[in-house]
Amino acid sequence: MSRIAYVNGQYLPHRDASVHIEDRGYQFADGVYEVVTIVGGRMIDEAGHLDRLERSLNELRMDLPMKREPLKFVMREVIRQNGIRDGIIYIQVTRGVAPRDHPFPKDTPSSLVMTAKRLSMERAAKTAEQGISVITVPDIRWARRDIKSVSLLPNVLAKQEAKDKGAYEAFQVDEDGMVTEGSSTNAWIVSQEGKIITRPTSNSILAGITRASLIKELDKNGIELELRSFTVDELHSAREVFLTSSTSYVLPVVKVDDQVIGNGHPGLISQKLRTIYENFMSEDA
Ligand code: PLP
Helix, strand or coil: CCCEEEECCEEEEHHHCCCCCCEHHHHHCCEEEEEEEEECCEECCHHHHHHHHHHHHHHCCCCCCCCHHHHHHHHHHHHHHCCCCCEEEEEEEECCECCCCCCCCCCCCCEEEEEEEECCHHHHHHHHHHCEEEEEEECCCCCCCCCCECCCHHHHHHHHHHHHCCCCEEEEECCCCEEEEECCCEEEEECCCCCEEECCCCCCCCCCHHHHHHHHHHHHCCCCEEECCCEHHHHHCCCEEEEEECCCEEEEEEEECCEECCCCCCCHHHHHHHHHHHHHHHHHC
8 A cells, every 4th residue: 555645635645745845844843743653543642642732833823724623534534545553643733834034924824744654563562572772862952842843853863873872762861960851752760669750741851642641540550650850870770761652652671871771671560561551552542
C-alpha cells in the first residue's frame, strides 16, 4: 500500500506532498505538532493529544485549523488510507504561508499536514527486553519547553550525539544539574529506596501524554510516585531508570553515560510498569 499524506484539504501520494517555500513552519519553525501512537488500528490517548495540540496552538496564539470532529475524521482517514495497524500518525500545524516577515501575518490560514507510518511492535518489544542506554547532555533549549513546537534543533543535536555514542536517547540537564527530560521522551528513575521519581510538569519540560497516562495507572494500582526533579548523580546511582513516550511506551534504561544501571538488565519495576502501560494501551485501543 503506497503512503498517503494529508496537506491542507488534500490526500496526496506521500512523494508528491509538499508545502510552499514560504510556509512559516519552514522559515521560522512557527508551528506545533503531535505524534499519536496507533495500536491495532486505533489511536492511544487521542483526546490527550488533541488537548495538548490545542494548548500548544493557544500558547502561540493560533487556533485549531478545523473543529475537533472534522480533525478527528481526517486523522482516521489518514490512518485508513495508509492501512496502519501499528504505527504513528504525525500532525503538524503551522501559521501558514506568507511573505517572510517576523510578525504574524494577517488573515492567513494555518497549514495542516498529516502523515502516518508503520512501526514494528516486535522490534519495540525486543528493544524493551534488552533495555537501552542514554547519555546526558546540557539542556540548551528555550524557556517554553511545554509547547510542542517544531523548533527541535537542540533535540536533534542531542539525539545525534546519543546516536554517535551508540546510545538510544540523550537526557538533558539544566543549569542546576537537574535532569529535565529526553530529547523526545520523559525521564524517570527508581531510587535505591524503591521510590519512583519523575519531574513535575512546568515550562521546563513537555507534559508527555504517556507520562500522564502512566501516572494515572500508577495511581489506580496504588503505586507511590514522587514528583520532583532529580540530579545527574541520582540518575547515575538509581536502582532503575526508564523513559516514556508515545513511540517508546515505557522503556527500561540499563546504562547512563558510563554507568551501568542495576545489573545491566531491565529492572523489575520498569518491566512491571511497561506491562501496566501495555495493558492500558490494549484497553484504550
Ligand atoms: N519530551 C519531549 C521533548 C518530547 O518531544 C516528547 C515526545 O515527542 C516527550 C517528552 C514524550 O511525550 P509523549 O509521551 O506525549 O509522546
